Amino acid sequence: MVLSGPERVVVLVRDGCHLCAEALGVIEGVCARVGATWRSVDIDSDSALRADYTDHVPVTFVDGVLHARWFVDATDLEQALTRNA
Template sequence: MTETPDWAGKARVVMLGRQGCHLCEDAWSVITGVTDELGVDRAEESLDAVSAADREEYWDKIPVTFVDGRRHDFWRVSEGRLRSALSG
């Protein structure tokens, strides 16, 4: 997939995940901490709610984090890397 999905621009940081995914819970915890500290908006999008093409693209990479509408990380979220992306 070459185009950024529309839902990836819902907030400054968007995480694509799925309920019951322990990696998603861990990633959301990091995202919440960093975005709260920096005063940045965030949103969570369910893999089950996106298009079939997006599910095909991202199902094996969740959680997938987008910053400013662009894919940033997948599987795990690095607090330092996220903070750097939001501060730069």
């Protein structure tokens, strides 16, 4: 499945989404600070993801668990990553 893998953070995005761009900036900064791996997945590359998440991006998962929709708070993300380390 697209959401599983070695990365601690997976964020579902869509090209041209301004909220996605903002979330990616937060995720990149927090993950660099705490040394966590992350990746983004374009929902338009997978028909099942597009059907499930089309109006809800960005969607962020930490360690395979839903963490946030639409917005990513840097403090909340950092706490989730350090709490589950």
